[in-house]
Amino acid sequence: MIRTMKNCCIRYFSKGLCLLLAAALLVGCGQSGQTETKTLRVGVAVYLQTDTFIDAIVQDLERLVQAREAADGIKINLNIVDGRGSQITQTEQIDRLIALDYDVLCVNIVDRTSAAQIIDKAKEAEIPLIFFNREPVAEDLSRWEQVYYVGAKAEESGVIQGQILLDRWLNANPSMDKNGDGILQYVMLEGEPGHQDAMLRTEYAVQTLTGAGVSVERLAGDTANWDRSQAAARMSDWVNTLGDSIEAVISNNDDMALGAIDAYQSLDIPPEDMPVIVGVDATDPALKAVEEGLLYGTVLNDAQGIAENMLELALLLESGQDPAQSDLTLADGKYIWLPYRRVTLRELQAEQSPAG
């Protein structure tokens, strides 16, 4: 206990604060010598819990909280609320978490343009606020110093996705260029309109190809709102109208890429006749599809890293510490960026046999 306290003191506190903390812990010791553990109450508002990637973050968070409680003898009460895609519902949920005086709020905001209103409420209640995955504009984040963002840089995922396609395009055996015209014909499955990841992934994936001198032609493109079945419906239409002329399916996330594969499978088109399909996220079902040779590649969106950093940040903020003075890497005093990583069969195999 002392050692934990000492380590924690060295890591996070100034000497004066350490003495205060020690005194507080002693006061917390009852006559039986038992320490009363304080409970950290974290409210987590997600935009839609059935979203595969968001659900992965939530599960990681729950697992990390349990591990942290067991390791450090602290209590963390995680209250997860699902906005079910409605900003009105989410705002009501946040109002309630504020009324219940939660210690820290983590918000995966439904509508990015509503951030200012939520920041102002948290500021008034003096409850630190961490946005994640759905990034408010910088101007909103600057409304209060106790507001943070944990996520990944959208353009980076687009660039990596473009590089995966570029490498595949340059590999002539077998050629991706089905009609041999030297132009990459593709369709684009886009995430929610207005989402930073949808806009920037679309832009940077294509720009990476054209920037490397590849001629491209967009045959079709539409939003499928990150959703597998919506993507399957779009893709069926495109396969019916465009047929074999589609050489690549560029999808803003894995669920939609899997929807595209569903469409080909339900039309009884065998894997060798499918175009090159790429996604983003590296969800479990997507990794399985990469192993099965159905999904050509994806880009790891670090759900666990987001959960870890959010939890550390919440713990720091609750105890009134300055995250800038901690082990966390903050950009502009507000942002924690998790890197994206390329995943194709090659990376998966290298992971399984690191020596080879």
Ligand code: GAL
């Ligand atoms: C993206 C992710 C999508 C979806 C979206 C929700 O980062 O790639 O699959 O989860 O966030 O905001």
Ligand code: CA
């Ligand atoms: Ca072509």
